[in-house]
Amino acid sequence: MEQFIFLIDKVTAWVGKAFAWCIMIMTLGVSYEVFVRYLLRDPTSWAFDISYMMYGTLFMMAGAYTLSRDGHVRGDVLFRLWKPKVQATIELTLYILFFFPGVLALIIAGLDYAGESWFYGEVSVMSPANVPIFQFKTITPIAGSLLFIQGIAQCCRCIICLKTGEWPRHLEDVEEMETMLLHQQEEEEQYQTATQGDRAGSA
């Protein structure tokens, strides 16, 4: 089952990370627009559409990736205090009760919405360049589906935890500066106590 979880994690992480590079397109595109508009007074007709499309795409597509790395904010004041088994029971219930209905609604409604947009061949009204936006609206059901399969993986995590009493490990990934440093510090302390123990033993 762990293999299955990691497979899903890898798929959603790959998608999330691939679309993360939209931030580079966004940075370069908007900077170019600033340059030609404010300095050369010759604005582009596409940069505004590009900027919000890249923004929308990157955060929607990363939703499942963020979920797999436990990045979505939660009120964990009480949650932290419970045993892993209790945590897993509650999470599993809430995934079934809250997560899947909500995400399913997003997928179904998103499909309708995107379908209409494809039918009209909808273009952006924000700029004269007639940038098409039906592909942008299709992001919603795709992101919803990614979340759905990631939700299945999260449920599997809960089930493993219910069986073994411990949360299964996550894949290695980039960490925030503070988390990274905290981990390093902990490992060093463990190492130090271990070596001190050795010394005491040998003495």
Next chain:
Amino acid sequence: MTDPQVAVAMLGIFILTILLGFPICFTLVAMGVAFGYYAYYDPERMSSIFDNQIFDLLVNQTYSVMANDVLTAVPLFLFMGYIVERANIVDRLFHTLQIAARRLPGSMAIAALATCAMFATATGIIGAVVTLMGLLAFPAMLKARYNTSFAAGVICAGGCLGILIPPSIMLIVYAATSNVSVVKLYAGAILPGFLLAGLYIVYVIGRSIINPSLAPKPKDEDIGEVSRGRLAIMAATSFFPLAFLILSVLGAILAGLATPSEAAAVGALGGLILAIGYRVGGILQGEIVPDWVSAAAKPSDSWFQILGVGAMVVLALHVAYIVGQALMAFFGDWTVSLEGGLFGTPYINSVLALFVGIGALLVAGRVPVIGAIWPRTPATHALMTFAGHGALGGLVAAAAYLIAVHLFDFDEVLRWHEPNDWAVDIGFLVGAAGWLAWRIVEKDRLRESVYLTVRTSAMVCWLFVGSWTFSSVFSYLGGEQLIKEWVLSMDLSPVMFLILAQIIIFLLGWPLEWSEIIIIFVPIFLPMLGFFDIDPLFFGILVALNLQTSFLTPPMAMAAYYLKGVAPPHV
């Protein structure tokens, strides 16, 4: 139950479920959908069980988050922050400031506060500032026999400035929830932010004059004699570039020249250029040795190097030309089109570059300008080879583009677009510069910044997806109205209401993070502001100040928690 009562029940259940520790954005979506289904339930109009207006509402709210032009600034500012955070700029900055302030009482504390303030301006993420400074400045201060709690206080207080000093992510998020303009919020927050930073510094100086044992002066041999010139160089390479970047981003926003997203994009690009600049400096001075410098050279490399040298010269000419054009356009109020390129002739750049390269080969070492970029060390060898690779690659791409345009007649499809031979020049220059930058940049660091940006943006923006769905159902059911009437019936004065609201937010700041508070709880207060005649702008600044304090105050002081994690064990 009447509808408004259902709405209050909805809020109550939601607050209870927050405590269960499920990711909040999905709780919000689910509860919005469930209660919305009830709210819009109308058997006569529904042809099937899925034909409920809540689904339209959900997807419309999602789309309005996706296409929101205020929130576009969120990933851009995050990206800028992560780049600056990971580019080792902070330790240079702290070191320089520490030496610059060495004659003042409490010099290290002042340097730490100033570094925090500048770094906070660039990132706006609290945890990062506190941990980094905790690793960097805290041991240094302890070593100089500073009082422990004094030093810890300085770092926590400095680190929390990030939430207030613009461009903070929190203020953008508040702007998106309350429809106050970001520019006004920033203008409002900049004064208290820097005032606070200034007061901290005054406090530090005062305390250390009254009680010098808190912050003993560093001994001269600890720092060593530093000449004025050396200090000026250190400041020029660490303090001024970052200060310039920050001031131009902030200045552009506050002067109303650019929208926050535009300023953020330029800031991110500037941060990237700064990081690349530090790295090039390091590589040229031999401090950093990437794999490709020591890698064995291929025989074909010399040709690429010639092309690379030519490309760099042409690139410099081109940049000078464009800058000149831009200056003329800016001061002369002309419209200048970028198309046309250098000397107005396509293809000339590539040919020119080749000739410049060959010419450089003949005169290398005798002409000062070309001598400076002529490959002599392994590092410049490799750099010029990359420039040559990139230029050639760009040429090939541009040729393929031109052929494709002429063969397949893309004009019909892309009507607004006029394909022209100018693509060759652009391909050549962008290829050279882009590939060079891509090879130089530390890809691990860039990757980390990009992935962290996307994760944090997803966290913030998915919260918006949930919260907007939830709150529109909540107000459709009449919950907002009910709460408003209830608060009004308490007959509070505006000041009392303000104090009450701030106390609630302060208390919420202990268990919850700022994103939840601003996106979910602050909107509950917002509709009442109009009745009490309170400016949402003023309210927003107060909330920011308040949250900053609440992060500093026990029992749940996040800042202290982060510092504890990295501090030496005996603290």
